[in-house]
Amino acid sequence: LSPPCACKPRTNAANGPTYVVANSAQSCIEVEIFAFRCFPERERRFYTYTTLGPFRSTVRYNTFVKGSRSQSAKDDETSRKTRQELEERLRLQEEHGASLSKQLSNIQEERAKQKNRFQKVNEALAAFEQNIELGHNKMDTAMNSEIQRRKLHEKSLFSKMTEIEDRLNTYVGNLTNSINQIKSGKENVKIPSLDIDGLRREMEAIAADKSKVSMEGLLKLEEKMARVQTGLVHDRKEITQQISKMSDSDDVDKVKDQLKKLTNVNDEMEKTQDIIRDKVDKQIPKDLNELSSKTDNIRQQLNARLDKEEEERLVRSIKGIETTMLRVTRFTQVRKGARSPELRRRSKIRDRCRMGQVVEN
Incomplete structure (x- = not known):
């Protein structure tokens, strides 16, 4: 093999x-x-x-x-699959990183845009604040000038009203002196004259004044005019009473003519005061009118309450005085009664009873 x-x-x-x-x-x-x-x-x-x-x-x-x-x-x-998975993960991570980078760049761009917008807004706000400050300064200047102008105008109105008051007081004083001279029997007495037309024009100018006056100024002007009118009415009544007691004569007739002029002045002053009241009513809101009426009502209630409390206080004082007088009277009577022999004897008896001695009646 x-x-x-x-x-x-x-x-x-x-x-x-x-x-x-x-x-x-x-x-x-x-x-x-x-x-x-x-x-x-x-x-x-x-x-x-x-x-x-x-x-x-x-x-x-x-x-x-x-x-x-x-x-x-x-x-x-396994290595191939692991390598493929790792490559896939790396690819996904790279894509995610690229997406994040893109988002980050977008965020940075948006942040830069927002920063630019904020900067522009801040600049606009600064300019707006500056304009507002300038506007406030201009407004303050205008308001101060307007306030000063109103104060000067109110002062001129007050000076006119004071001048009218002084002229009326001087006229009433001279007229009273003339009446006293007539009463003393002096003849051909010089009767003072009053420029009614001039006073009427001045009061019409005050009433027709279209310049805007503050509420306080109108109220003060109305108060001053009311005070002048009250004094004028009082003086006119006194002069009327004095004339009514005098006998008729030429001088008395002249005084009566001047008295009629005072009546005309009073009427003109009432008209002017009504016009000023209308101005005050137009400037005062309705709520303030209601508040004014409520204030007047409360004032009346307080006055009534004060009067009632004053009356009660006076009644209590009178009662206290009466009680004191009654006590003084009783004390005086007791002192006078203690000096009588009978009262002295009774007091001695009471003293002996206290000492335990027997007293025979």
Whole structure:
């Protein structure tokens, strides 16, 4: 028999001839089987113990190689899948990073835009505040000038009213002196005259004044005019009473004519005062009118209450005085009665009874 493949013979006296095959493990197995068949029985038994060990090792090695190759293939597949997963993850991370970078750039651009907008808004606000401050300054200047103008105008109106009051007081004083001279029997007394037309024009000018006067100024002007009118009415009544007691004469007739002029002045002053009241009513809101009426009502109630409390206080004072007078009267009577002999005797008896002595009646 010849070996199935080209092998190099190896001489071994103990084991017999063997062949080393350099091609593959399967060829080596065939060579071993061929050699085993060629050996005699005794040598074949010996060969079984000495040669099948390497054969078994070869089978194990082949099994190990197959398992190793299978495991290597599995490892390669696992590595390939892992590599693919890692590449996919890296690709996703790169895409996510690119998206984040893009978003970050967009945010930075938007932040820059917002910063620019805020800067423009701040500049606009600063300009607006500056304009408001300038407007306030202009308004304050205009208001101050208007207030000063109104004050000067109110002052001129007050000075006109004061001038009218002084002229009326001077006229009434001169007229009273003339009446006193007439009463003393002096003849051809000089009767003072009053420029009614001039006073009428001045009061009409005050009433027709279209300049805007403050509420306080109108109220003060009305109060001053009412005070002047009240004094004029009082003086006119006194002059009327004095004239009624005088006998008729030319001088008395002249005084009566002047008295009629005073009546005309009073009427003109009432008209002017009514016009000023209308101005005050137009400037005062309705709520303030209601508040004024409520204030007047409360004032009347307070006055009535004060009058009642004053009356009660006076009544209590009178009662207290009466009680004190009654006590003083009783005390005086007791003092006077204590001086009588009978009362002195009774007091002595009471004293002796207190000392335990026997008193005979």
